[in-house]
Amino acid sequence: MAIEWITGRTVSLACPVCAAAGPKRVRLSVESAVHNWARLTLVQCPDCRSAFYDDLTPARYEDYHSSGPFKFHVEQGAGVDAMLAPLFRLRSERVRRYLEVGCGFGYSLDFARFAFGWQVRGIDPSSVAAAGREALNLDILPTYLTRDTDFGGTTFDLILCSELIEHVPNPDELLTVVRRVLAEDGALTLTTPNAAAIAPETTSGALLNIVAPGCHLILFSKASLEHVLKANGFGHVQVWEYPHALHAVASRRAYPVLHAPVVDRALYRRYLAQRSATMSVETPVGLGFTYRLFKECVNAGDFSASQPAFDRLRAAYSPTYGIDLMAPESIVFTPEASHDFDRFAERHAFNLTGVLFFRGMTEMNHTANYRSALHTSEPRRGQAWPSAPPCARSAPMTARRRISSPRPGSTPFTASLTWIR
Ligand SMILES: [Zn+2]
Secondary structure: OOEEEOOOOEEEOOOOOOOOOOEEEEEEEEEEOOOOOEEEEEEEOOOOOOEEEOOOOOOOHHHOOOHHHHHHHHHHHOOHHHHHHHHHHOOHHHOOEEEEEOOOOOHHHHHHHHHHOOEEEEEOOOHHHHHHHHHOOOOEEOOOOOOOOOOOOOOEEEEEEEOOHHHOOOHHHHHHHHHHHEEEEEEEEEEEEEHHHOOOOOOHHHHHHHHOEOOEOEEEOHHHHHHHHHHOOOOEEEEEEOOOEEEEEEEOOOOOOOOOOOOOHHHHHHHHHHHHHHOOOOOHHHHHHHHHHHHHHHHOOOHHHHHHHHHHHHHHHHHHHOOOOOOHHHOOOOOOOOOOHHHHHHHOOOOHHHHHHHHHHHHHHOOOOHHHHHHOOOOOOOOOOOOOOOOOOOOOHHHHOOOOOOOOOOOHHHHHHHHOO
16 A cells, blocks of 8 residues: 655645635545555645545445454554543533444443443444444444434533544534534534644654545644634634644533543553453453553553453463463464455454563563563564565455554564554
8 A cells, every 4th residue: 555645736626624626736646445446646725734535435334344353453453542532631520421423342432431420322333333332232323423313302412523524525514413413512522633744754654544545535734623613613612733633622612621631541440450350351352451451550560460461361362372471482473374364363363462562561570580571572483474464455444454564574573563552
């Protein structure tokens, strides 16, 4: 999925954000997994600085049912704590009814119900959302939010659109419906990639997550996000700009916010502990919760609390993958004959390198067993990753996966470190 940077070319397209007609500078072209690897062109509006593709056809998220990307998401890929950050910008006692549009698996809904006691609902047509509805027992409507969506007259005190508005061809339509179901004194909070990061200097991993061809349609600048929110009846708009992301809170009335939200790590850890204790660690979802709990304990330096989580991981890894986490030097990666990502996922746990890394940190910083710490980072000699990486060329999540390709000739562990978030 190579990006080709283009200079000195313009095309005439109307801006879907500010409606400005006239020439738009072409920034790049890139292949789209969703469009059968056709090349899409990304242009930028000189007036509002939004970037948008020449084809604004949205992906049909309801049609994708790949098991490999889902397993990766719940075991390793989903940055659950990062998803929660927008919630900590607001005062939780102001919220009773909470809606997340495009909620995916529903991590933020599940956390908010546990941590704040909010009444939570989600809306999302994807199979990932269907899995979350079942696994986490969440109230998720399996459809898109449209003018016809009926919540039975309910309005919500808080609506979250996390990494959603960039997937939508008509942001005015989305925001009109959101405003209709938002309580008069409620707030919309949203996150979206920052169009200012579309530059050759941005690292390829970050850039791919931002341009996400075929999935993302419109990328906002700080100014264009403020514009589209105000133009849709949100009189109070605050946008925070980060190198790769924009966060916003929009409301009809003045709404108190924290300018530098901090995720309550202790509360997050209690949530993970509760989920780890109640879900089977032999399922990808349960394995993902227990891995995140283990990681959280190690990062907090609470090694005694990390041990039971590690023991649960070890108990699951042995029968499922034939791996003894206490003997990492014996782990052998067998080259894959197939490049089928779903098949790869059946045979491997995506958080293995993360588990070994944090186990190594424990051995080094807690027990001072440096030989053992080294064993978690030394592959068995003579083994190598497949010469080509496992690659799913079937689903739009391909573009959103956080997997980097191992470099030819690199050691397995070095290569697999790119999986750790
Ligand atoms: Zn514009």
